[in-house]
Amino acid sequence: MLLSLRQKIISVNLTLLLIVTIAAGLITTFEVQNFFEERVFEQLKTHMSETEFFISTLNLSDDITESEYKSLIAFADAASIRLTLIDSLGVVIFDSWVKKDSLRYLENHLTRPEVQMALHHQYGTNERLSATTGVRLLYAARAVTPKAFENAGNLAQSKFIRAAIPIIAIEEVLSEIRWTVFVGGAFALLIIAIVSLLLSKRLTDPIRKLARVAEEVKKGNLDAHFEHGSDSDINNLAELLDEMVTKLREDVNQMQKLQTMRSQFLGNVSHELRTPIFALQGYLETFLHSTDLDIDKQRTFVEKAFQNSVRLNNLLTDLIDISRIESGEMKMSFRKIMVHDWLEKIVSEYSVKDHKKGVTVHFANRDDKIECYVMGDKERLSQVVLNLVQNAINYNKEYGTVTVGYDVLEDDVRIFVSDTGPGIGDEHLTRIFERFYRVDKERSRMVGGTGLGLAIVKHICEAHRTRVKVESKLGIGTTFSFLMKKK
Ligand SMILES: Nc1ncnc2c1ncn2[C@@H]1O[C@H](COP(=O)(O)OP(=O)(O)OP(=O)(O)O)[C@@H](O)[C@H]1O
Ligand SMILES: [Mg+2]
Structure with missing residues (x-):
């Protein structure tokens, strides 16, 4: 399934946050638990030292009395701990949670893990359900300093002191922490969800807008406009x-x-x-x-x-x-052309012809030959000049003249054909280069024109990177000219 950009952003954000929240919850709970347990064991250690000191100050009689037993219980209760004294064989001599006359029913305590550890390492700890009381406890046990119990009556047989505390207190704190992490995580999840929803909307809205416009364009509306966003x-x-x-x-x-x-x-x-x-x-x-x-x-x-x-x-x-x-099929072959000789030859062909209307064709530069060359396709350029001369003859007055010539300018040579015809009106000047365009259809047809001549002229000039220019005065005549770069 393809997810939208928005769905992707939201799901990635939420997944990340969920992972972080769970990890944070686990780590804090673990750390806090460790911290508390350490603190509790420290406390238990202190209580055991206090017990040792307390008992050494008591100066008990041989067989400790009921009231002496009770004051020991009161001492343990005051510290909110369970206090146990165990002899070297594992027999419980005192337990603050057990009455004096019930002691004999207690199991042997030598096998208890904390006692075993104390036996080998002086000090031991354990966490478990108490077999005696049915409560979950944290235990700490240590070996007794022999001198401490010198005047302790039958308690002097004690080999181990054990202090224990119910775990419930820690559990409560831990579950409170877990709850805080859970609520905080859920709250963060909610906020992140909202924020990423807004963010992704901001991000994807402009993209969707663009897509809508693109859809319009696809349907063919090319006037559609893509709005520019803030991003x-x-x-x-x-x-x-x-x-x-x-x-x-x-x-x-x-x-x-x-x-x-x-x-x-x-x-x-x-x-x-x-x-x-x-x-x-x-x-x-x-x-x-x-x-x-x-x-x-x-x-x-x-x-x-x-x-x-x-x-x-x-x-x-x-x-x-x-x-x-x-179609670009016509290939031009560019060569150096000697302008004077080339134009002179074209004009000479006309001069010998006898025109019906008695039009004469002159070569303007006949008497002052200038050595000057241009690059071009001679045959095509001749076609241009011939077309212009033919027009100048066709649309001339009777016994009019046509002048063909060139002017040498700084960088270019200007080639021109002018006539003494009726001229071309301004409204036609821009259009005569169009295919089939004729100013006067009847007259053109009479002279055999098709209206393609100037279109061809225009194309050939364009292929030579130049433009035909036309200047005309009604009743006086017309001049067609174009520039060619000197070589
Ligand atoms: N020297 C000119 N003086 C007056 N009008 C002209 C001149 N040259 C061209 N025209 C006008 O421009 C029109 C277009 O010229 P163009 O050479 O393209 O076509 P045509 O001479 O009619 O036909 P074709 O040259 O194809 O035989 C002509 O029909 C004519 O009306
Ligand atoms: Mg023509």
């Missing part, structure tokens, strides 16, 4: 749990956002794919079903179908690029 350990734990839940909340939010983005993206993709496919199907269908088309019309239809298949292909290429960049 530093539990505080730490609560703080950690709070941080954990915050992190979890952020992760879940992020995941939900990604999830929405993903499904939006999927919706957009299918929509974008459907447009050229429908167009393609339409042209081919008309071409197939009409019998009276002249050769020029037929050619136009096939051309249109071809354009849409190209568009479809471009779209797929872009999509594949994006997903490869996002």
Whole structure:
């Protein structure tokens, strides 16, 4: 069975206390008993010496009289002891608890343990039930000093003095002590029980609180808050749990956002794919079903179908690029690039092209070549510039210009593409890097745009640890630029 923390604390405390109480009770009783018995034997010794002295002062006649016997009894009673005189053969000559004429009925006392001990060691003690009186007694016996009893009548035959005292007196004190220890122990037990109950409550309450909140979190309530208690350990734990839940909340939010983005993206993709496919199907269908088309019309239809298949292909290429960049599958191979030569080559390819709108593409640094290198994946960076130039041409005015160039700064090279187009409104500026985002859908579609170009640009720049910056003035033009570290 698993015990709760509280049950453990209480049971451990109580068990310990119980052991201590019992041990203390046993030890004190034992010690007190020893102490008392020693004291009693000391007393008995004194009484025996007093008896010896008393008898030596009596000057008794040969056969001691009844009244002499009684005064001896009175002497013993005054000391509250039982006094016995025994001769060398074990015959009792005097006993303060026995009448003079009953003495002869007494057993021989030589075999009594205390007498035996006195016989061999001068002094002996014993504790037992008295056969003569039926009372539990503590006995002490000693051999008589021969000179002491010179004038003691027939008592002069005494070989041993024995003094005894009932044990009841000691027993009473002992049981009183035992009772005190028991009551004290029970009282301490009660107090400790209460204290450990309170203490364990204090200790386990905050833990239970934490557990309740954790239960809430488990059920999915990520707004649950772990309360901080007064205990530093539990505080730490609560703080950690709070941080954990915050992190979890952020992760879940992020995941939900990604999830929405993903499904939006999927919706957009299918929509974008459907447009050229429908167009393609339409042209081919008309071409197939009409019998009276002249050769020029037929050619136009096939051309249109071809354009849409190209568009479809471009779209797929872009999509594949994006997903490869996002999944980290696209590996960049970084090399040193000579900025001037690289940009000049890109621009030269455009310059020779004949644009429908008559847009011209300039290279700003044509006449002042600077030896300057950056590190990057040349093919990917070319893709960035080409995308920007393509946009600058597509969204330009008729006979407008596009300028491509670079500025060499202290640590970086700034690469830019600017145009003389209509510009981009502030409300669109932050969004044009989103996938499929187009400022003017119709116009974009006309120029064959899918809205993925700038998203790809953004990703490639991020992979090069840089950001595309865009500045635009409505009616004047737009400049896209990014910084690369000089090498
Ligand atoms: N130089 C520019 N001047 C004005 N608007 C621009 C410029 N470049 C981009 N835009 C706007 O930003 C939108 C997003 O550009 P992006 O390159 O991502 O897509 P696209 O050109 O429409 O399609 P794609 O490049 O994938 O063929 C464009 O549709 C256009 O509306
Ligand atoms: Mg574009």
